[in-house]
Amino acid sequence: MHAPDGFLNAGTAVATGAISVGTVSLALRQLRQTINEKQVPLAGIAAAFVFAAQMFNFPVAAGTTGHLLGGALAAILLGPHMGAIAVTVVVVVQAIVFADGGLTALGYNVLNMAIVPAYGGYGAFRLFRRLLPATGSGVMAATGLAGLVSVAMSAMAFSIEWLFGATAPVSFAQVFTGMVGVHFLIGVGEAVISAMAIGAVLASRPDIVAGAADLDIARIGGERRIPLRTFIIGALAVALFLGAVVSQFAIDGPDGLESVAGETGLAKVAQDHALDTSIFSDYATAGLDNESLSLAIAGIAGVMIVLAVGWGILAAVRDRGGDRAAT
Amino acid sequence: MGAGHAHALYVHEHSLVHHLPPQVKVASAIAFVIIVATTPREDVWAFVAYGAAIGSVALFSRIELRFVLVRMLGILPFIAFASLLPFVASGEQVDVFGVAMSRSGLWAAWNVVAKASLGAATSIVLAATTEVPDILAGLNKLKVPALFTSIAGFMVRYLELMVEEIGRMRVAMASRGYDPRWIWQARPIAASTGALFIRSYERGERVYDAMLARGYTGEMPDLRRRDPSRRDWVVGSLLPASALIVALLARVIT
Amino acid sequence: MTAALEAHALEFRYPDGRMALDGVELVVDRGHRVALLGPNGAGKTTLALHLNGILRGSGSVVIGGLELNDENLAEIRRRVGLVFQDANDQLFMPTVAEDVAFGPANLGIDGDLLDRRVEEALGRVDAMALAPRPPHHLSGGEKRSAAIATALAMEPQVLVLDEPTSGLDPQGRRELAETLRTLDVTMLVITHDLPFALALCEKSVIMDDGRVVAEGPTKEVLDNENLLRRHRLEMPFGFRAGSSPG
Ligand SMILES: Nc1ncnc2c1ncn2[C@@H]1O[C@H](COP(=O)(O)OP(=O)(O)OP(=O)(O)O)[C@@H](O)[C@H]1O
Ligand SMILES: [Mg+2]
Numbered sequence: 001m002h003a004p005d006g007f008l009n010a011g012t013a014v015a016t017g018a019i020s021v022g023t024v025s026l027a028l029r030q031l032r033q034t035i036n037e038k039q040v041p042l043a044g045i046a047a048a049f050v051f052a053a054q055m056f057n058f059p060v061a062a063g064t065t066g067h068l069l070g071g072a073l074a075a076i077l078l079g080p081h082m083g084a085i086a087v088t089v090v091v092v093v094q095a096i097v098f099a100d101g102g103l104t105a106l107g108y109n110v111l112n113m114a115i116v117p118a119y120g121g122y123g124a125f126r127l128f129r130r131l132l133p134a135t136g137s138g139v140m141a142a143t144g145l146a147g148l149v150s151v152a153m154s155a156m157a158f159s160i161e162w163l164f165g166a167t168a169p170v171s172f173a174q175v176f177t178g179m180v181g182v183h184f185l186i187g188v189g190e191a192v193i194s195a196m197a198i199g200a201v202l203a204s205r206p207d208i209v210a211g212a213a214d215l216d217i218a219r220i221g222g223e224r225r226i227p228l229r230t231f232i233i234g235a236l237a238v239a240l241f242l243g244a245v246v247s248q249f250a251i252d253g254p255d256g257l258e259s260v261a262g263e264t265g266l267a268k269v270a271q272d273h274a275l276d277t278s279i280f281s282d283y284a285t286a287g288l289d290n291e292s293l294s295l296a297i298a299g300i301a302g303v304m305i306v307l308a309v310g311w312g313i314l315a316a317v318r319d320r321g322g323d324r325a326a327t
Numbered sequence: 328m329g330a331g332h333a334h335a336l337y338v339h340e341h342s343l344v345h346h347l348p349p350q351v352k353v354a355s356a357i358a359f360v361i362i363v364a365t366t367p368r369e370d371v372w373a374f375v376a377y378g379a380a381i382g383s384v385a386l387f388s389r390i391e392l393r394f395v396l397v398r399m400l401g402i403l404p405f406i407a408f409a410s411l412l413p414f415v416a417s418g419e420q421v422d423v424f425g426v427a428m429s430r431s432g433l434w435a436a437w438n439v440v441a442k443a444s445l446g447a448a449t450s451i452v453l454a455a456t457t458e459v460p461d462i463l464a465g466l467n468k469l470k471v472p473a474l475f476t477s478i479a480g481f482m483v484r485y486l487e488l489m490v491e492e493i494g495r496m497r498v499a500m501a502s503r504g505y506d507p508r509w510i511w512q513a514r515p516i517a518a519s520t521g522a523l524f525i526r527s528y529e530r531g532e533r534v535y536d537a538m539l540a541r542g543y544t545g546e547m548p549d550l551r552r553r554d555p556s557r558r559d560w561v562v563g564s565l566l567p568a569s570a571l572i573v574a575l576l577a578r579v580i581t
Numbered sequence: 582m583t584a585a586l587e588a589h590a591l592e593f594r595y596p597d598g599r600m601a602l603d604g605v606e607l608v609v610d611r612g613h614r615v616a617l618l619g620p621n622g623a624g625k626t627t628l629a630l631h632l633n634g635i636l637r638g639s640g641s642v643v644i645g646g647l648e649l650n651d652e653n654l655a656e657i658r659r660r661v662g663l664v665f666q667d668a669n670d671q672l673f674m675p676t677v678a679e680d681v682a683f684g685p686a687n688l689g690i691d692g693d694l695l696d697r698r699v700e701e702a703l704g705r706v707d708a709m710a711l712a713p714r715p716p717h718h719l720s721g722g723e724k725r726s727a728a729i730a731t732a733l734a735m736e737p738q739v740l741v742l743d744e745p746t747s748g749l750d751p752q753g754r755r756e757l758a759e760t761l762r763t764l765d766v767t768m769l770v771i772t773h774d775l776p777f778a779l780a781l782c783e784k785s786v787i788m789d790d791g792r793v794v795a796e797g798p799t800k801e802v803l804d805n806e807n808l809l810r811r812h813r814l815e816m817p818f819g820f821r822a823g824s825s826p827g
Contacts, residue, residue: 004402005364006442013364028472038535040474044481045531049523051482052489089479096353096466097336097459097483099401099450102443103357104364168412168435204525207596460675484673533670536635540663541684541735542655548686550679 002094003109003158005102012165017107023115023313024088027081030317039082042208046074047086051094053193067186071117072150073194076125076143076211077201080316084118108161116157116309121150123312125211136202139212144195148187153308155183156301176297336398338455343562344388345456348555349465351563356453358567362574363445368438370577374445380569381448388456398451402443409436409443459483464549477547481531489527583646585611585767586661586739591631593638601627602638603791609739611645614761614768616778616799619788620813625771626666628788629741632769633661645738659688662732666743666771668724672716677703677727680716684735702734703727706760722753726760739767746774755780775803775816787812 008016031039050070070090075083091110094100101109128142159176166172201209344352359381366373385395412435413428420427457465463476463483535543555563591605601624609615619625630636632644634654642649644660665671674680681699690698703709708726711719716727725745732740745761746754758780761768772778778785778799785799789812795802802808809815 004439004443005360005446006368006438010365028474031474038532040477041481041531041535042528043478045485045528047478047482048485048489049527051486052523085475086478086482089475089482093479093482096356096450096462097454099398099447099454102364102446103360103450104446167438169429169431170412200522200525201528205528205596208528458675530670533665533667534673536630537663537665537671538673538683539635540633540658540661540665541731542658542687543683544655544687548683548691550674550682550686 002091002101002113003105005104007102007105007167008108008161008165009167012161013104013107015107015164016111016161020088020107020110020115023119024085024110026313027084030081031085039078043078043082043086043089046078046083047089049197050074050087051090054090054094068190068193069113069117069151069154070194071114071154072121072125072146072190073143073197075118075122075312076139076146076194076198077209079210080119080122080312082210083122084115087114087118090114108158108165112154112157112161116305117150117154119310119312119316120153120305120308121146121312122211123308123310123315124149126311126315129211134215136199136206136212136215139202139209139215140195140199143198143211144191147190147194148184149308151183151187151190152180153305155179157305160302160305173297176301336454337458338388338390338394340389340456342388342456344384344452347456347563348468348559349457349461350468351465351555351559352453352457353462353465354469355563355566356449358564359570360446360449362567362570363449364442366574366577368434368441370574371437373573373577374441376573377445377570378448380566380573381445381452384566385448385452385455388452390452390455394455395448395451399444399447402447406440406443409439412436412439473547480547484534485527485531489523583611584608584643585613585645586632586769587641587643588628588631589641589643591628591638591640591642593627593631593636595627601791602631605640605788605791606793607786609767609769611767612765613784614770614782616782616785617769617771617788618773618775618778618785618802618812618814623788623812624791625788626743629663629743629769629771632739632741633658633663635663659735660738662735662737662740664725664728664732664740664742664745666747668721668728669717671728671731672724675715676712677708677714677716677719677730678712680727681712681730681734684731688735698734698736702730705733705764706730721748722750722757725749725753725757729760733764733766737766739769740764741769741771743771744773745770746772746777773814775814776820779803787814 050068050073053068053070055067069087071083071087073083074086077083078086088110091101091113092106095103095106095109125142125146128145129138132138132142156176156179159172159179162170162175163172166175198209198211202212206212206215359377363374363377366377382392382395385392413423413432419430421430421433422428423433453462460480460483463479466479467473467476586607586609588605588607591602591607592600593602594600603624605624605628607628617625617628627636631638631642634642634649634657642657644657647653647656647660649657672680674683678699681702682695685695685698699712700709703712706726706729708723708730711723711727716724719727725748729740729742729745742761745757749757754774754777758777761770761781768782770778770782782799785796785802786793787795787802787808794812795805795808803816
């Protein structure tokens with residue numbers, strides 16, 4: 001998911017850059033008021049872990065691979081502000097030192113891989129925590145679900161940026177179905193790894209998991225853990241269900257490569273006309289027989305992401321006291 | 328998305344570039360990449376000139392071009408992605424060796440390949456001439472908050488240890504016939520991931536204790552004071568300045 | 582004369598409920614070298630982490646007459662130099678010189694004075710040549726010397742070493758004992774290496790199960806086979822305290 005330099009147009013790079021810088025400064029400001037210095041090395045370790053885990057590309061299906069995003073995991077472990085910053089550090093260091101993802105692509109890479117998964121994932125986590133029992137298993141399950149949702153949101157954010165900043169004539173609908181579809185599967189891997197990692201931390205060091213700060217540490221140790229099989233089957237079921245819902249939306253979009261390559265220039269002309277003054281990239285809306293549906297999908301996805309991220313940030317600011325580490 | 332062994336990044340040499348203060352190099356690299364990324368893709372020859380520019384910086388730093396090229400293999404996934412574009416994209420079709428391709432798809436592919444390669448080459452040269460702690464110190468001087476760079480410092484320090492640990496775990500798994508193909512075979516990865524996490528964390532906690540024991544109060548002492556002179560800045564601006572001239576020339580000519 | 586180091590009624594429980602210190606009483610006189618012996622899990626490392634306030638339990642820790650509290654934490658950390666069980670935990674800067682400079686720099690020392698401190702500290706463990714090298718490329722023995730130098734650079738009144746001989750070859754162990762003997766500082770040496778304790782420390786303390794269970798001149802402690810056996814300690818085969826180089 002690391003996009004290289006020049007992947008989206010300059011305007012989108014600048015706009016996402018501004019959003020990313022703004023959010024990270026907000027997070028830093030929040031942290032400065034509450035920081036317990038012990039959190040810094042913890043964040044460093046979490047960042048190193050995410051960095052290392054991203055080197056594992058796990059196979060998803062026929063030839064595609066995905067890697068851990070880690071934003072939700074970091075947010076649940078460290079608290080959302082520290083989590084967002086830790087993964088931002090990962091993305092920035094990858095770009096500068098390891099040539100992984102472009103320097104001028106940092107705006108959207110940080111947004112998609114750190115900010116959206118961390119805050120959006122944390123928002124989802126808080127929601128799921130309300131629905132699930134207040135136990136170690138409940139925290140694990142909420143982590144897994146939040147991980148899954150965070151990956152899907154990240155893929156959606158990417159597609160929406162494509163709508164504004166496409167540099168190639170591949171339509172939004174194609175990118176959306178491709179990205180979100182594949183990433184629901186990747187999300188299962190994310191869910192399992194995040195939940196297992198949080199489960200392992202809860203089992204031996206429950207005191208450091210910010211997202212479980214409300215639980216009674218002494219009780220967690222005695223609990224029975226969810227078997228992995230149940231967990232994976234559950235995650236797959238949720239992914240399939242959500243995937244089915246999404247594909248219902250996108251079903252009218254062009255499917256398969258040939259159908260798009262076969263489109264005539266006619267639709268493009270018509271569209272250019274319809275979306276004359278639009279801020280959307282011509283490329284991303286070109287070749288669509290139903291651009292309003294695409295825009296509707298983009299709109300819904302956008303609202304979902306903004307709601308989840310906003311909820312995550314709000315929750316984070318509200319329970320600042322929850323940002324803590326071992327004492 | 329592979330990151331190699333941390334030590335393979337830096338090439339020990341004594342060149343002018345190596346000795347530039349890190350903040351100058353980081354600023355110069357960022358400015359250069361911004362100019363590259365904002366150059367319209369139709370200005371083909373400008374990209375050739377940029378390539379020559381970053382190539383000469385590499386030569387000047389006594390880094391072998393082969394080293395840069397090998398490390399650039401990391402962007403292969405994007406090249407693979409880009410090479411699909413001419414086939415996937417819509418719009419006017421052109422005939423290339425008898426295969427129908429989308430004209431704008433070809434341009435888009437060229438755009439991604441050119442900018443991604445130049446961007447990657449720049450990062451590689453920066454990392455080959457500047458050690459990671461120096462890059463972080465440089466970022467700090469460029470007003471990146473200390474909290475950010477200290478997290479990065481901790482991260483980098485632990486990365487190497489963890490990479491070794493993962494390598495060992497991978498070998499251990501492979502030697503017992505574990506070769507994951509499908510997601511439901513991921514159990515050992517997930518399980519060992521949890522163990523790795525705890526191990527690294529507790530290690531970090533001990534290092535942190537060692538730092539506290541020596542009076543650490545949350546801010547790294549600044550041991551690498553080396554304020555850049557005006558000459559350093561001039562040298563550092565050579566790369567972005569020449570790129571800027573190329574970009575402007577390209578605009579005027581085309 | 583006040584003792585260099587005192588601990589009274591020290592109790593500590595880890596977050597998981599494990600009682601690691603259960604009323605520790607310990608006094609180390611100024612200028613003495615004392616060995617702290619005991620089986621795995623006795624609480625030795627936990628005790629060491631209390632001596633400069635990294636872990637805080639109930640009871641009191643007094644260093645050179647100053648009782649540790651929230652206000653004087655920084656001063657206590659200056660007075661007590663801690664060398665950790667695993668040198669990899671202790672060394673984290675890019676070069677040995679910077680690592681040694683880390684402590685004094687935190688105390689606000691800089692410029693030439695800082696350089697001099699670093700040289701002096703490395704000189705005292707005879708490790709000047711290591712200054713420019715990255716710590717992770719050093720051998721176990723070199724790492725240990727560098728780690729000791731990082732603590733010495735703080736010019737502590739008390740040096741606490743946690744298993745300084747682990748991972749050292751026999752010659753490395755002997756050289757380390759010689760080096761430590763030349764340092765003019767109060768020392769608490771945690772070790773499983775009884776001959777090393779005998780060679781270096783005039784006094785020994787045995788800890789087990791979070792408590793100090795015996796103390797006395799090292800020779801006497803190590804000659805008491807029953808005491809050693811009770812606490813899972815033993816001299817190497819064929820080795821007797823009376824017959825070792827002292
Ligand atoms: N971080 C920790 N969390 C929980 N329990 C711990 C922790 N560290 C140590 N303990 C427990 O506290 C007890 C004392 O441990 P400590 O490390 O102080 O022993 P030690 O005497 O140094 O042992 P060794 O000779 O093996 O180094 C042990 O039972 C250990 O399991
Ligand atoms: Mg110990």
